[in-house]
Amino acid sequence: MTDDTRTNVDDVEEQRVRYDQARYVEDGQYEPLLSEKDQTTVEIGDSDESPLPDDLTRDSLELPGLSEPELARHYTRLSQMIYGIDSGPYPLGSCTMKYNPKFTEDVAALPKAAVHPDRSETSVQGSLDLMYRLQDYLGRIGGMDAVTLQPPAGAAGEFVGIRVAAAYHEHNGEDHRDEVIVPESAHGTNFATAALGGYDVVSLPSDEGGRVDLEALEAALSENTAALMLTNPNTLGLFERDISEIAEMVHDVGGLLYYDGANLNALLGRARPGDMGFDVMHYNVHKTFATPHGGGGPGAGPVGVVDELAPFLPAPRVRETEDDSETASSEPTYELFDPDHTIGKVHGYQGNWLVLVKAFAYIARLGDEGLLDASAKAVLNANYLASQISYDVPYEPFYHEFVASAGDQDAADVAKRMLDYGVHPPTTKWPEIVPEALMTEPTEVESKKTLDRLAAAFDAVAEEDDETLEAAPERTTARRIDQTSAARSPRLSWHELADDE
Ligand SMILES: *Cc1c(COP(=O)(O)O)cnc(C)c1O
Numbered sequence: 471m472t473d474d475t476r477t478n479v480d481d482v483e484e485q486r487v488r489y490d491q492a493r494y495v496e497d498g499q500y501e502p503l504l505s506e507k508d509q510t511t512v513e514i515g516d517s518d519e520s521p522l523p524d525d526l527t528r529d530s531l532e533l534p535g536l537s538e539p540e541l542a543r544h545y546t547r548l549s550q551m552i553y554g555i556d557s558g559p560y561p562l563g564s565c566t567m568k569y570n571p572k573f574t575e576d577v578a579a580l581p582k583a584a585v586h587p588d589r590s591e592t593s594v595q596g597s598l599d600l601m602y603r604l605q606d607y608l609g610r611i612g613g614m615d616a617v618t619l620q621p622p623a624g625a626a627g628e629f630v631g632i633r634v635a636a637a638y639h640e641h642n643g644e645d646h647r648d649e650v651i652v653p654e655s656a657h658g659t660n661f662a663t664a665a666l667g668g669y670d671v672v673s674l675p676s677d678e679g680g681r682v683d684l685e686a687l688e689a690a691l692s693e694n695t696a697a698l699m700l701t702n703p704n705t706l707g708l709f710e711r712d713i714s715e716i717a718e719m720v721h722d723v724g725g726l727l728y729y730d731g732a733n734l735n736a737l738l739g740r741a742r743p744g745d746m747g748f749d750v751m752h753y754n755v756h757k758t759f760a761t762p763h764g765g766g767g768p769g770a771g772p773v774g775v776v777d778e779l780a781p782f783l784p785a786p787r788v789r790e791t792e793d794d795s796e797t798a799s800s801e802p803t804y805e806l807f808d809p810d811h812t813i814g815k816v817h818g819y820q821g822n823w824l825v826l827v828k829a830f831a832y833i834a835r836l837g838d839e840g841l842l843d844a845s846a847k848a849v850l851n852a853n854y855l856a857s858q859i860s861y862d863v864p865y866e867p868f869y870h871e872f873v874a875s876a877g878d879q880d881a882a883d884v885a886k887r888m889l890d891y892g893v894h895p896p897t898t899k900w901p902e903i904v905p906e907a908l909m910t911e912p913t914e915v916e917s918k919k920t921l922d923r924l925a926a927a928f929d930a931v932a933e934e935d936d937e938t939l940e941a942a943p944e945r946t947t948a949r950r951i952d953q954t955s956a957a958r959s960p961r962l963s964w965h966e967l968a969d970d971e
Pocket residue numbers: 564565623624625626656657659660701705730732733754769771
């Protein structure tokens with residue numbers, strides 16, 4: 471190759487600039503909307519022939535008249551402006567952002583998975599079979615006796631679990647119980663769930679080691695305790711070593727023990743909340759069982775309970791049909807039923823069905839050994855990564871996640887800067903027990919090479935000054951976003967955008 475034809479660094483830089491320009495339109499906006507790219511009038515028929523009122527009908531429609539490549543490029547460009555689980559490591563602590571295997575998408579895309587929710591029970595026996603088996607898998611994984619698949623998220627599962635606990639207490643003539651105890655280090659949804667469930671929230675301080683303070687728990691428990699909500703391992707990644715004693719203390723005052731299943735990834739195949747004394751739990755299938763999440767869902771948050779609470783679960787659930795007629799086939803059949811004292815329906819139909827299909831496929835493919843392997847590697851990866859970074863990790867020994875401290879740096883700035891190194895940052899500023907928390911969960915799916923890359927990004931940022939951190943990110947499509955305004959006053963239509971201009 472001669473110098474003339476060789477692609478030199480400048481050419482590459484120019485190519486990058488051209489590529490960047492292609493991603494933005496001139497006025498500084500990002501990729502235009504399809505409707506801004508083209509508007510073509512399409513005739514759709516004669517509205518006079520419609521029985522609907524005139525103001526509800528039209529003869530033509532404005533649609534983007536774009537070719538398939540133009541459409542494909544639009545969505546590809548959009549996909550390149552964000553960082554997703556398929557872009558690189560995503561060590562968002564507590565969220566368990568593990569890779570979502572594509573085979574589960576194939577399973578969910580099978581024509582047979584596309585059942586209409588109004589079809590008769592007898593015509594959807596396969597779907598009921600899957601739900602029944604998923605209830606069974608989850609029950610066995612969590613050590614629970616009965617499971618509902620309806621709740622659409624972990625937080626929704628919490629709410630169902632607490633409603634079930636309330637119904638149980640009420641059924642036993644114990645509706646004076648008006649307190650739910652939540653450790654300081656818990657996820658915000660636990661406090662919200664307890665409050666929304668109508669309970670007074672009793673906040674429990676941690677002991678010096680970062681676990682439940684038994685003396686504080688003793689003081690908080692009373693005949694008014696409805697439940698204690700716990701995450702185990704907790705949000706510092708620490709296992710509550712006194713869990714049996716904690717369960718006994720809660721049960722002694724007649725309270726129930728709630729398990730927040732967000733950290734189940736650390737326990738898969740090794741330990742079961744039911745065996746620890748928990749009475750009710752939710753599963754974040756979009757975390758532990760690798761169904762897609764982020765961007766607001768959909769997810770699924772099935773709830774498992776011990777026998778005593780099963781009659782209060784949401785309706786309907788799936789069970790095997792009892793058929794003792796002589797013509798009964800050897801194949802089990804399934805039916806929907808309402809538990810005796812059900813709290814009612816909490817979701818349309820059976821919950822987020824295709825998410826449940828993916829979770830089922832994932833568990834079935836991994837099997838006992840695979841689940842065991844997942845938890846082993848999740849713990850190994852977290853411990854390896856922590857050992858490779860220079861930020862201090864104050865609480866040990868941790869399992870599938872750890873909370874480092876950014877020290878004098880602002881954890882949110884650290885996170886923004888990590889994006890410039892091409893990796894996703896950890897969860898920041900929570901739990902508050904660790905100053906400037908960097909809550910990190912690499913998950914079991916990352917290789918040593920990727921973990922080393924991640925560690926290098928942490929360490930590079932650890933060396934940088936405040937000015938650099940505050941200016942970050944420099945290399946992402948969107949820079950510092952006003953997240954508060956975005957959440958408080960979302961613009962949900964391009965008409966609003968146009969009106970602003
Ligand atoms: C994610 C999470 C929740 C809430 O679950 P969602 O599925 O996001 O609603 C609750 N507790 C903990 C510890 C979590 O990490």
